[in-house]
Amino acid sequence: MAALLYDASLVLAIWMGLGFVAQLLAGAGTNQIIDGRLQTDPTFGLLLFGLMCAGAAGFYVWFWTRGGQTLGMLAWRIRAESRDGALMSVKQALLRFLCAWPAFLLFGLGYFWLFLDNGGDAAHDRLSGTRVVRLPRRKT
Numbered sequence: 001m002a003a004l005l006y007d008a009s010l011v012l013a014i015w016m017g018l019g020f021v022a023q024l025l026a027g028a029g030t031n032q033i034i035d036g037r038l039q040t041d042p043t044f045g046l047l048l049f050g051l052m053c054a055g056a057a058g059f060y061v062w063f064w065t066r067g068g069q070t071l072g073m074l075a076w077r078i079r080a081e082s083r084d085g086a087l088m089s090v091k092q093a094l095l096r097f098l099c100a101w102p103a104f105l106l107f108g109l110g111y112f113w114l115f116l117d118n119g120g121d122a123a124h125d126r127l128s129g130t131r132v133v134r135l136p137r138r139k140t
Helices: 002-026 042-066 073-075 090-105 107-115 123-128
Strands: 031-034 037-040 079-081 130-134
Touching: 002 042, 002 073, 037 042, 042 090, 073 079, 090 107, 090 123, 107 123, 123 130
Parallel strands: none
Antiparallel strands: 031 037, 079 130
């Protein structure tokens, strides 16, 4: 969970960048103040939500398929990998990402599954055929 919180700050920065670029391209006409509240054009809001989902998915898929670790996972010495110890495929990474959201949003029930699972896997790892392993400390 600590790695997830660490990565959330990076994903938030990606979202801010995407929102800034989208607003620059769309112009100020997509927002207006009505009765003291900022109203965003529904189409622009939907487009921005799609960009945010794609940005978050791109972040995780990129790191999981390239080295198995996001920056937060690197800091906490954990790696997500395929069951056979190889790097995840793009399909596995996308499935893991998509299954992790309900696991988190349903009060973390998908993460609590790891306490019931014989292999110690969270629900999204079980569904995507992946696992998270703890890496040994490097000797200096």
